[in-house]
Amino acid sequence: MRVPLLFVLFFAGAVSQAADRHWQTGTWVDLSVKRQMLDFGPGSTPFDGGRRAPAMRAMADLRVYIIETDGLRLELTDVVRVGRRSIDAVVGQPVTFAVEKNTVWIRDAHGIEHKLRLSKKTAKSGL
Secondary structure (H helix, E strand, C coil), X not given: CHHHHHHHHHXXXXXXXXXXCCEEEEEEEEEEEEEEEEEECCCCCHHHCCCCCCCEEEEEEEEEEEEECCCEEEEEEEEEECCCCCCCCCCCCEEEEEEXXXXXXXXXXXXXXXXXXXXXXXXXXXX
């Protein structure tokens, strides 16, 4: 009986955390995609001092998104497998997002949240 209760408490906490996010609106201003070779799997860590060669390599799409608000410019990155869909961003269209440390949550048109990495945050100066 305790297992289902823990399961319910875990998901209630996850939903509660999503509701606590500080949602903002901005505009997609740029999107770029480039392919790069990524190391992954055993041996891909920098903690071994470069003694071992990475066990696995694969091509991936590095997607870079730019969002602007009245006071901020955010650069976000997402690494996905080649040919895999990511967020449907359209330059010039509005976007709903929340910033939490080095993570930016994007809420799409269906209300689904997507997690991206914040790579650069710049305050826009008032002219």
